[in-house]
Amino acid sequence: MFPFIDRREELKALRERLTGKSFELIIVYGRRRVGKTRLVLEAVKDLPHVYYLAVEGDNLRHFRETAERVFPEVRYSREDWEGTLHALKGKVIVIDEFPNLIKENPQILSLFQRVIDLDLLNSSTKLVLLGSSVSMMTEKVLSYKSPLYGRRTGSMKLRPMGFFSLREFFPKAGWKELVEVYGMTDGIPFYITQVKLPFWEWLEKELSSPVSFFRDEVDFLLKYEFSEVSTYKRILEAIALGKTTPKEIRDFTGLRHSDISPYLRNLIETGLIVREVPVTEKRTSKRGRYYVADNFLAFWFRFIFPNLSRIEEGTFSAEEIRETYDHYLGFVFEKVARQFLIELNKAYKLPFRFTKIGRWWHKKEEIDLLALNEGEKKALFVEVKWKSLSEREARGILKDLERKAELVGLEEWEKFYGLVARSIEDKARLREEGFLVWNLEDFELIKNNRWENIKKLQEL
Structure with a gap:
């Protein structure tokens, strides 16, 4: 098994909530395979907790059996959800694939609401509900129509990790x-x-x-x-x-x-x-x-x-x-290049710090990435090529990019032009002329956090 990788911000946020003294109802959802379970288990690994993976039926009995193995006192509680959750008051409770509980018993949401309001709200109980059915978690658990609306103290939609x-x-x-x-x-x-x-x-x-x-x-x-x-x-x-x-x-x-x-x-x-x-x-x-x-x-x-x-x-x-x-x-490399520029933006601001980035198109004309700072009226136009480019090819792409930039209509803006490719011949010469050009070699600097300043970048 791979060691736990990345998700540092998400893990820190969960740990802060799970080690606090107040009640928490945290919803973690996202598409199947995205790593929800691994993240939450990493967050609770050194905390006494109950982890239960909900199934298609008889969940109360299975949940009690799971909880009793960790907290034996549960066996003396009333054999319903109210009694079981009361016996776990003050504990960390993780229920995975919560939509299976809803499918088995649609009233479970109202039941959990009642237990939270009457018993758990003023305790240090941590209740974490996970779900892979984004539609059901959104509609049944997170929407304002849900009985749990207003009870959750935090929610996290887990997305794929970055490149x-x-x-x-x-x-x-x-x-x-x-x-x-x-x-x-x-x-x-x-x-x-x-x-x-x-x-x-x-x-x-x-x-x-x-x-x-x-x-x-x-x-x-x-x-x-x-x-x-x-x-x-x-x-x-x-x-x-x-x-x-x-x-x-x-x-x-x-x-x-x-x-x-x-x-x-x-x-x-x-x-x-x-x-x-x-x-x-x-x-x-x-x-x-x-x-x-x-x-x-x-x-x-x-x-x-x-x-x-x-x-x-x-x-x-x-x-x-x-x-x-x-x-x-x-197309994949465009996504990679976008993440690369966002990392540069965090660390260096490039020639300016952009506030939004995305594609631009009009009829048959397209620009792969356009980064904007609307307050400063500055724009960075970037083409992305999964190719090995000669200096001549790179110049041709940058010249055409300047042509397309005029179509965007940012007449009074300060404009910068960039190119991200698999490899680019003679990057240094292009950079000396003011172009922002990067290839796969430059990714190493992002990963190693070696972006110290723009001047150093230009000297590479």
């Missing part, structure tokens, strides 16, 4: 291979811990394994959220294949406009897709595009889903993925 966390899992790997791994795993701990290096050798073995997690993983994930999954799979496939507008998705799936909107809304709510608008526009802009939220889903629908039959037959090879993988990584 730079992968170096802690694979300290000897090069950045190129880490980008390749990230293209399949995103920052989702379960998928990361399945991978063995070299990546392509492992992927070949995994695809040929009769017990590969690839086959059923997405079905399991979708069944956590939706009762019927076929339409959602079709929509996710469309988006993963580059159909990003409602019309493109509708044409690919054959769904009418009136049919597709609720599906897209549900996929956004559960965190499986995101809707983005040009960074210069309001969130309500009608120019929104849809993207698959994590790389694993994008990878699965791009490479696994269309080839499931061949994988079963043993006639599909990882080499076929490798042939087009660099093209696929173009």
Whole structure:
């Protein structure tokens, strides 16, 4: 098993709440495999606690049996939820997959509300509820209609870890291979811990394994959220294949406009897709595009889903993925570059400290990343290329970026231009001319916290 990695801020926040003297009701939720259980168990590992993984039925009996093994006095309590929770007053209680309790007994929410209000609220009890069904946790536990609304003292939606966390899992790997791994795993701990290096050798073995997690993983994930999954799979496939507008998705799936909107809304709510608008526009802009939220889903629908039959037959090879993988990584590397710039922003402010960052597009013109400080009226335009660029190619990309920047309409703003690529020939010369250019070599500095000042960066 890998040691506990990253999540330092989340772990610190949980520890502070769990070691305090007041009552806490903490909700931790997020997509399956994102690491909720590992995080919470790390937070309570040296605290006396009850950890219970809820199942589909008879949860009260199973919970009591689990609690009695840690706190024997529970066996003398009344054999219902009120009596059991009263016996655990002042303790740390963790209930994983709480939606299973709701499915078994929808009244459990009102019951927990009553126990909290009448018995636990003025105690030092810590109650932590975890859930992988984002839709159910949002609707049943977190919404203002929930009986628990107003009782929770904290909530945490756990998201995938950032790209730079992968170096802690694979300290000897090069950045190129880490980008390749990230293209399949995103920052989702379960998928990361399945991978063995070299990546392509492992992927070949995994695809040929009769017990590969690839086959059923997405079905399991979708069944956590939706009762019927076929339409959602079709929509996710469309988006993963580059159909990003409602019309493109509708044409690919054959769904009418009136049919597709609720599906897209549900996929956004559960965190499986995101809707983005040009960074210069309001969130309500009608120019929104849809993207698959994590790389694993994008990878699965791009490479696994269309080839499931061949994988079963043993006639599909990882080499076929490798042939087009660099093209696929173009979009993945944009996500990596965005995280890279955010790290630079935290540590150095670049030429200025940006307050927002995102894509920009208009008709057929696109800019991969545009970072803005609206107060100072400063903008950083960045192109991202998963390629090895000659100096001439880099100059051509930067010159075209200057052309596209004029289309954005920030006439009186101070503008800066940047490029992030796999490798760039003669970076120093481009930097001397005022361009901000980075390649994979510069990632090492971020990871090692060696960004001391902009001047040093320019001298590299």
